[in-house]
Amino acid sequence: MMRTKTGALMAKSFDSQKYLKRIGLGKKDYHFWKQVGKALLCTYTLFGIAWLWNETSPLGWWTLKPKPKEEKELAHLYERRKFPYPGDEKAMEEFVAKGGMIGTTIGPKGIVESDKDSFNYQKVLQDKKFEQEAFKLWIRMRNEVISELQEKGYDAE
Numbered sequence: 001m002m003r004t005k006t007g008a009l010m011a012k013s014f015d016s017q018k019y020l021k022r023i024g025l026g027k028k029d030y031h032f033w034k035q036v037g038k039a040l041l042c043t044y045t046l047f048g049i050a051w052l053w054n055e056t057s058p059l060g061w062w063t064l065k066p067k068p069k070e071e072k073e074l075a076h077l078y079e080r081r082k083f084p085y086p087g088d089e090k091a092m093e094e095f096v097a098k099g100g101m102i103g104t105t106i107g108p109k110g111i112v113e114s115d116k117d118s119f120n121y122q123k124v125l126q127d128k129k130f131e132q133e134a135f136k137l138w139i140r141m142r143n144e145v146i147s148e149l150q151e152k153g154y155d156a157e
Helices: 007-013 016-022 027-056 069-077 089-097 118-152
Strands: 078-080 106-108
Touching: 016 027
Parallel strands: none
Antiparallel strands: 078 106
16 A cells, blocks of 8 residues: 655655755855845945935035035025926926926025016017017118118218
8 A cells, every 4th residue: 555645744855955955045055145145235235325425415426525615605595496297297387387497407596486487488589589680680771771872972881
C-alpha cells in the first residue's frame, strides 16, 4: 500500500532554503542584503537632504556661492507667482485675465495688477503698433511731398 504525503508532511519536506539559496537569498546572503539595504537607506537620505536643501537653501543649487548682500536685502520685495494647474480651465482663465504669462515668473510684491489684464495689454500693443504705422506713413508722405516740391524747383527744407 502506497502512502501519500499529507499537507503538513509535504510542507516539511519542501526545503525553502534550498530554493532561496539558488536565487541569492540564502542564509549566507543575509549580510550582503543587509549592507545593500543600509547603502540604499543612506543614499536616499542624502538625496532627500539635498532636495530639502535645494528648496530652502540660502545658497544656489550646485553653486556653493552665497547670494550677494544686495540680493538678500531686496529678496523680500519679490514673490513667486503661483501658476494654476493647466487642466483647470477656470483657474487658467483667471490667471491669464490677471496678466499671467505676460512677463516673468517673479514679480514685485504689493503692486496691484488689476488694471493690467490681457485685454488691456493687447490693446496697448495694438495702439503702439498703430502709432508706429501712422508715423511711418506720415514720414513716407512727407518725403514724397518734399521730393515733388524739389522737382518743381521749390526749397522744401
